Amino acid sequence: MTAAVGLYQRLGLPEPWNATTTPTPLIVYGGSGAVGAFAIKLAQASNIHPLIVVAGRAQSFVEKLITPCKGDAIVDYRKGNEAVVSGIKDALKKAGVSEVHYAFDAVSEHNSFQNISKVLSKPGKITLVLPGKNYSDIPEYIEKSNTMVGSVHMDNAPDSAKGKAGIKTGGKDFGFAFFRLFSRGLQEGWFTAHPYEVVPGGLAGVEKGLSDLKNGVNSATKYIFKIEDTK
Amino acid sequence: MKEAIVAKGPKVTIHDVPVPKPNADQVLIKVIYSGSNPKDWKRPQLSDPHNSGDDIAGVVEAVGDNVVEFKKGDRVAAFHEMMSPHGSFAEYAIAWAYTTFHLPKKTTFEEVCTCDTCGDQNVYF
Numbered sequence: 001m002t003a004a005v006g007l008y009q010r011l012g013l014p015e016p017w018n019a020t021t022t023p024t025p026l027i028v029y030g031g032s033g034a035v036g037a038f039a040i041k042l043a044q045a046s047n048i049h050p051l052i053v054v055a056g057r058a059q060s061f062v063e064k065l066i067t068p069c070k071g072d073a074i075v076d077y078r079k080g081n082e083a084v085v086s087g088i089k090d091a092l093k094k095a096g097v098s099e100v101h102y103a104f105d106a107v108s109e110h111n112s113f114q115n116i117s118k119v120l121s122k123p124g125k126i127t128l129v130l131p132g133k134n135y136s137d138i139p140e141y142i143e144k145s146n147t148m149v150g151s152v153h154m155d156n157a158p159d160s161a162k163g164k165a166g167i168k169t170g171g172k173d174f175g176f177a178f179f180r181l182f183s184r185g186l187q188e189g190w191f192t193a194h195p196y197e198v199v200p201g202g203l204a205g206v207e208k209g210l211s212d213l214k215n216g217v218n219s220a221t222k223y224i225f226k227i228e229d230t231k
Numbered sequence: 232m233k234e235a236i237v238a239k240g241p242k243v244t245i246h247d248v249p250v251p252k253p254n255a256d257q258v259l260i261k262v263i264y265s266g267s268n269p270k271d272w273k274r275p276q277l278s279d280p281h282n283s284g285d286d287i288a289g290v291v292e293a294v295g296d297n298v299v300e301f302k303k304g305d306r307v308a309a310f311h312e313m314m315s316p317h318g319s320f321a322e323y324a325i326a327w328a329y330t331t332f333h334l335p336k337k338t339t340f341e342e343v344c345t346c347d348t349c350g351d352q353n354v355y356f
Contacts, residue, residue: 179329187335203234207242213271224264224265227264
């Protein structure tokens with residue numbers, strides 16, 4: 001759902017029921033994490049291509065999510081910032097497009113948005129996943145937004161433009177609609193789960209699972225807990 | 232029922248607590264699998280200890296008066312409202328009906344609990 005909020009509510013890209021046939025380059029920075037991987041799957045459903053996916057350890061996983069014949073490509077962030085910037089430019093050139101206007105930064109640290117800022121063209125849009133960070137390195141001509149999945153439980157703030165206009169619909173309605181689309185996407189097969197690992201012990205395993213998340217042990221997997229296994 | 236409370240660290244303790252009751256627009260779900268997200272350990276660093284799990288996969292146990300879409304026994308997944316009580320690290324959890332959805336027959340509880348919030352990394356400083 002974080003991926004859906006970012007792509008559709010924040011970047012304003014076409015939803016799967018209104019998929020585009022116009023080339024719409026999109027950078028997905030951090031493609032192997034759950035947010036990035038789901039962003040790729042949803043973008044595929046919307047026929048958003050070329051997808052320029054920045055990833056690290058789990059490239060073989062990302063390869064299975066993208067469509068190279070539509071210009072999609074993977075750029076390795078482990079080769080350094082300059083290599084990321086030139087890698088994105090090369091991938092765009094190979095895909096036959098000259099500019100990219102959209103970026104989903106599912107990392108939002110380790111120089112991710114600075115690298116993105118070097119390749120986004122005017123008018124550019126970037127959405128970021130870590131709130132409260134200093135994003136002042138992003139130039140003015142790029143419209144930036146925060147993607148917070150909690151927005152699907154929130155009403156429009158009274159002091160926001162929508163709130164002032166008396167608009168009652170928003171995040172909750174988006175959540176309602178998209179969760180039902182997930183149900184259909186799972187049935188139809190275009191929406192698939194993220195790889196997972198069951199942490200032993202049920203609730204007794206939560207501390208280990210969360211500690212491993214904290215320590216970055218996982219790559220391209222989600223930790224889940226089977227509650228019944230709690231002793 | 233058993234509920235896991237996550238404190239700074241992360242340090243997790245398991246407590247025996249009453250099964251919660253859904254309000255008119257909510258669903259009570261028997262949790263089969265809970266997912267996890269980075270925010271599940273990050274939020275408790277900055278706030279009071281709480282049941283920080285938000286990704287629920289399970290079976291509907293009870294529904295509120297306004298809920299027509301779900302009934303007891305339905306296989307569902309749901310996104311629990313972050314920071315509110317009765318999260319997914321427990322035997323029963325509460326979700327709003329509008330962030331609950333049905334599972335196709337072929338979809339397992341294991342796989343679907345990876346999808347709900349999709350790796351949300353939010354943390355408030």
